Amino acid sequence: MARKKQYNEDEVVEKAMRLFWKNGYETTSMQMLEKEMGINKFSIYASFGNKHGLFLESIKCYKEITKSLFDDLRKNKNGIDGIKQFFYDSVAINQQEGNHKGCLVTNTYNEFAENDDLIIKEQMTVFMDTLKEIFIEKLSMDASKDAATIVKQANYLVLAKHGLAAASRVNTQKEIEDYIEMIFKNL
Secondary structure, rough: OOOOOOOHHHHHHHHHHHHHHHHOOOOOOOOHHHHOOOOOOHHHHHHHHOHHHHHHHHHHHHHHHHHHHHHHHHOOOOOOOHHHHHHHHHHHHOOOOOOOOOOHHHHHHOOOOOOOHHHHEEEEEEEEHHHHHHHHHHOOOOOOHHHHHHHHHHHHHHHHHHHHHHHHHHHHHHHHHHHHHHHOOOO
């Protein structure tokens, strides 16, 4: 008869996500995960298969946490101003307790850039493609822009979002605000 889990899986995944977010995948050890999650290695392996499986669950958790940001952006009818608000809102997440390490997706994107892990790369690609599609939709609200300009600006915004995530790890609030304002002056 299988033993009943003595922990809430969603809660331990969120704890793991915050640890991966803070330290990255490679730097986060199983011992660190055990301590942070409050469960033993056997339970981690039984529930998630391995560290990689737990990391994939952590990415899902992060996507769920950031889902409201994407929903707000999709609903926003203000085109470029809506995208700008999204940038400010995404930085605001970093100001919450324990979230001072940029964007988990951007951090992962950077960490796995030279890695052959196709599963992680696919997760990152889907996330970034979704963001770009939303940017294209919002930029298309300006009828004066042609399709080529919209794609160039969407690419620019995706890269600027990566830069913003990195900057939010180390720069002051004023520097980040100036960066956001300059991004949108260039559109």
